[in-house]
Amino acid sequence: MTDRPNVLVFFTDQQRWDTTGVHGNPLGLTPHFDALAGRGADVHHSFTCQPVCAPARASLQTGLYPTSHGVYRNGIPLDPALPTLARQFAAGGYETGYIGKWHLHTDDCPGPVPPERRAGYDYWLAANLLEFTSDAYETTLYDNDGEPHTFDGYRADALGQAAIDFMTRDREKPYFLFLSFLEPHHQNQRDDYPAPEGYRERYDDGWVPGDLAALEGNWPEHLGGYYGMVRRIDEVLGRVLAAAGQDTIVLYTSDHGCHFRTRNREYKRSCHEASIRVPTVLAGPGVPTGRVDGLVSHVDLPPTLLDAAGLPVPPEWPGRSVLTGGSDDVLVQISESEVGRALRTRRWKYGVTAPEADAWDDSASLSYVETSLYDLDTDPHELDNLVEDPATEAVRAELRDRLLDRIEESGEKRPEIGPRAGSRP
Structure with a gap:
C-alpha cells in the first residue's frame, strides 16, 4: 500500500x-x-x-x-x-x-x-x-x-x-x-x-x-x-x-x-x-x-x-x-425555476433572471434583468429586496460587472444585464 x-x-x-x-x-x-x-x-x-x-x-x-x-x-x-x-x-x-x-x-x-x-x-x-x-x-x-x-x-x-x-x-x-x-x-x-x-x-x-x-x-x-x-x-x-x-x-x-x-x-x-x-x-x-x-x-x-x-x-x-483559501465572491447558476445567475459576495447577494428563457430547455441566456439585491450585513435573512432602491445604483453597477466577469470566466458567453422592468434608473 x-x-x-x-x-x-x-x-x-x-x-x-x-x-x-x-x-x-x-x-x-x-x-x-x-x-x-x-x-x-x-x-x-x-x-x-x-x-x-x-x-x-x-x-x-x-x-x-x-x-x-x-x-x-x-x-x-x-x-x-x-x-x-x-x-x-x-x-x-x-x-x-x-x-x-x-x-x-x-x-x-x-x-x-x-x-x-x-x-x-x-x-x-x-x-x-x-x-x-x-x-x-x-x-x-x-x-x-x-x-x-x-x-x-x-x-x-x-x-x-x-x-x-x-x-x-x-x-x-x-x-x-x-x-x-x-x-x-x-x-x-x-x-x-x-x-x-x-x-x-x-x-x-x-x-x-x-x-x-x-x-x-x-x-x-x-x-x-x-x-x-x-x-x-x-x-x-x-x-x-x-x-x-x-x-x-x-x-x-x-x-x-x-x-x-x-x-x-x-x-x-x-x-x-x-x-x-x-x-x-x-x-x-x-x-x-x-x-x-x-x-x-x-x-x-x-x-x-x-x-x-x-x-x-x-x-x-x-x-x-x-x-x-477562499474567494471574495462565488457564482451561482439557477435552472428549472428560472434561468438565473447570482453573485454572492462577503456582503451582497445580487441576482438576475432571463425572463424570455425556458427554465427547462435553456441552460443560459444572453439577456438577463436584475431581480434581487440583499445586503447580508443588515439583512441576513434576505427579507428586504433592494434591487429597485435608487440608493443602490452604484452597488448594483459594481456587482453587475463582477457577475458578468464570473459568468464569462465560467465558460459562458458574456451576456447583457438590464434593470428590472419598471424600476427607476
Whole structure:
C-alpha cells in the first residue's frame, strides 16, 4: 500500500448550513460534524454552484460548472467522456468506490446505472434515484452487476454500514470513497421528512431559523422531521469517522439547502442562502485547521480533494483548492425555476433572471434583468429586496460587472444585464 491517505466524501442531500452547531444551531444536532470542523478546515462560507440535485452532483464529480458539464437540470445524464474525480483518483493509484444516491443518469432509470454511466468508479453500490428505490426503512441499492441488494433498518444507517464494510476490508491500494446519502431530503412520493422513529418528536418545537420564521411555507409541518434526519446523519457520521480513522482525508458537504417552500413552490432552486449555502468541512492529514477565509464554491471542492491527496488537477477545472483559501465572491447558476445567475459576495447577494428563457430547455441566456439585491450585513435573512432602491445604483453597477466577469470566466458567453422592468434608473 502506498503512503497516500485514504479519501472519503460524506455527502448529504438538501442540508442547510444552519443545521450545524458550527453555524449556530442550538439543538445539538451535529456533535460529530462540529468536532470534525474543530480538527479540520471549517469551510464556513460554502455554496453550491447550482441549487438542485443533478447539476450540483455533476459539478462535484467533474469540477465544472453545470453549463460546462452539460447537466444544467435534473434528468440529463452525465457525459461519460468527461474527466472525473474517480478517474483522477484511479490514475493516482486509488481504488475508487461509490455508495448511495447517484442522480446522474436519466430520470426514467431510478435503479441500476449502466457501467459506462458511473463516471469511472470501480466499486459500485448505488441507485440512480435513491428516493424512488427506497424509503426510510426500506433500502435497495444495486451492485457492479446491476443486481439489487436490500438492507434492513434506517436508510442512513444502511448506507453508513455499507461504507464501513468497504473501508475496512483488506486492500493493496488506498481508497477514494464517495458516500452519498438521501437524508435529509424529503421522501418525494409523500412529501415528508421521515426521521427515525421517535426523532421527529424531539424537535417538533425546536429552534426556527430567522428566514423561515418570517416567511410562509411548510416548515411548521416538516422542520421537526428534517432536524431528526440531520441528527441521525450525524450519528452515522460518527460511526463512519471511527472506522475511517484520523489518517483519512474527509470532506463533508451537501448538494444544496432547503427553504421549505418559502421562496418558490418547492424546496430549493433560488438564489437565497437557504437554497445555496451548505455545511462543509475538510479534515485529515495535511489539511490546515481553522476557519477558511473567504467564500468557497462546489467547483472548488474537486481540486481541493486532489490537492490534499497530492494528485494533479485537470487544467480545465475552474475552481481553486480550499487549501489556498477562499474567494471574495462565488457564482451561482439557477435552472428549472428560472434561468438565473447570482453573485454572492462577503456582503451582497445580487441576482438576475432571463425572463424570455425556458427554465427547462435553456441552460443560459444572453439577456438577463436584475431581480434581487440583499445586503447580508443588515439583512441576513434576505427579507428586504433592494434591487429597485435608487440608493443602490452604484452597488448594483459594481456587482453587475463582477457577475458578468464570473459568468464569462465560467465558460459562458458574456451576456447583457438590464434593470428590472419598471424600476427607476
